Amino acid sequence: SPAALDGRSSDELLVAIARDRDKDAFGLLFGRMGPRLKAYLLRSGIAPSQADELVQEVMLMVWHRADTFDPARAMASTWIFTIARNKRIDAARRDRRPEFDPEDPALVPDQPAAADRSIEQAEASARLRDAIAKLPAEQADLLRLAYFEDQPHSAIARHKGLPLGTVKSRLRLALERLRRELAGS
Amino acid sequence: MLPVHHPSLELLLDYAAGSTGEAAGLALATHLALCPECREVVAQFESLGGALLEAIEPAAVPSEALDNLLARLDEPVPVPVPVPDRRSPADDATLGPVPQPLRGYIGQDLETIRWKRVMRGVEQADIAVGRGRTGNVRARLLRIGPGVRVPRHTHAGTEMTLVLAGGFSDGDKQYQRGDFSFCDRETDHSPVADDDGECLCLTVIDAPLRLTGPLMRLLNPFIRF
Ligand SMILES: [Zn+2]
Ligand SMILES: [Zn+2]
CATH class of the missing domain: 1.10.1740.10 (RNA polymerase sigma factor, region 2, helix turn helix motif)
Incomplete structure (x- = not known):
């Protein structure tokens, strides 16, 4: 029910x-x-x-x-x-959106260490939410634009009145930070 | 051998977010087939997309939306999921070094592709892809003879290169199968194919190249890069 x-x-x-x-x-x-x-x-x-x-x-x-x-x-x-x-x-x-084929015989397979995704998905999910919440507002904002607006970074930069280099470096900071959090410490 | 030169995090983000055009997507997805490390990054970025989707401010859906949807659940599935063209590993020997999704674009056999000679030792073949937002994006296969140097040039836009076979060096960097190179208007370079065999690459450019070498400028009209 x-x-x-x-x-x-x-x-x-x-x-x-x-x-x-x-x-x-x-x-x-x-x-x-x-x-x-x-x-x-x-x-x-x-x-x-x-x-x-x-x-x-x-x-x-x-x-x-x-x-x-x-x-x-x-x-x-x-x-x-x-x-x-x-x-x-x-x-x-x-x-079209080109995608690799996981069954392709020519695919280079995952490395043994990477295949072992030992963190629980629920834990990963919680960790990701925390990590996003902890991002500086300007970085989180750009991240949402990158995912939601279907715009190239140059258009995001124009729209925000920021130099393209600034947009790219802020995004990069956000991504590196999130990846560190996801990898866990 | 795993790739050592990867697309930037921003490019992988765009691919995961779905804002890359078809040609760049082809180069990135083909790199992903050869690079477990970047597959992992894209998987992380897709979960980031999922987390942002969960946190987005919701928009009202029509009140009848769920009933309409429930009424459609038992309809037959309209379009069957297309089965990708998979060959046995044995067939792959004749196909050479081309992983999906690129294989789906260029077909069976590298030798039946219509190669056009660009200059001595360099041939190219166009790949039919969407032209992108600007209408100028081009994807091509490039076949460079052993030891051949590509004329010095710079780029009015961006240039992505993915090595499929053989290798090349560009300045002090070495590129082998699976390696991904990204150049823009800041780059002025003259890559040279390794001596020990032909180098096969996929390249994606969104604006013409400009030759910058002292003599090559004179040849410019004859070179169709
Ligand atoms: Zn990679
Ligand atoms: Zn170039």
């Missing part, structure tokens, strides 16, 4: 959707992610009416592809973000 689902993480909801085709879990996940997906699409410049339709398409894909979600390898938010990002690219331009 929905009440029993309420306290569950998005990861758990996705697993329930994949395993049990659980529509209550799906409704709850939509309640959480639908308005955020819409905000994401709007910020990237997609018109409101099209954004509503794209939110539906993203969530339909979440429903149909839930069985490919692996909670040991990614967080639900990451997995949903990549689906939304790809939908946005499809909608915004005719370009």
Whole structure:
């Protein structure tokens, strides 16, 4: 029942959707992610009416592809973000998004150390939220622009009235800092 | 051998955020196929995207949105997920050193590609990709003979190069399979292919190159870089 689902993480909801085709879990996940997906699409410049339709398409894909979600390898938010990002690219331009194929025989495989992702995804998620919250406002702001506005850095620089070099170095500082936090100490 | 020269964190961020155009995306994704280290970075940046998505200020969705969605759940899946063209490792021997996603763009065999001679020892082949926001982005394969030096040049925009086979040196840096080089208008260089074999690269430029060597300026009209 929905009440029993309420306290569950998005990861758990996705697993329930994949395993049990659980529509209550799906409704709850939509309640959480639908308005955020819409905000994401709007910020990237997609018109409101099209954004509503794209939110539906993203969530339909979440429903149909839930069985490919692996909670040991990614967080639900990451997995949903990549689906939304790809939908946005499809909608915004005719370009394809080239991606490597994990099954490609020519792929250079992960190194043994990297394959051992021992930190729990839930812990990684909490650590990431903390790390973002601790960023200086100017860095966090640029980071959101880089993810949400679908703009090259030069356009972000113009928009902010900053030299391109400043935008790049602030972003780089933010990224290096976040990567250090994620790697854990 | 793992790559030692990688795309910058900002480029990997753009790829993870989805703001790279198709041509740059092709160079980056092909590097990712050859570089577990950068795959890990992109995975981190995708989780960053997920965390920012969770923290975004929500926008109201229409009240009927969930009902509409639930009504569509049992519809048949409209478009089947395309199965990428995978060959057995044995077939790959004939295909040479090209990983996905580049292989999907250039097809089976490097020898059937329409190579155009640029100058002695240098051939190039265009790859059909979206032209980007400016309409000027070009992706090309470049085949450079052993020991051949590319004429000294600078760039009106940016130039990404990914080594697929052989190697080259550029100043004091050595580039081998999987290595990624990024140059812009600050760079004035004249890379030279290693002596021990042909060097095959993928290059992506968003503006023409300008030759800067003393003699090569005279040849400029004849060189179609
Ligand atoms: Zn790399
Ligand atoms: Zn160059």
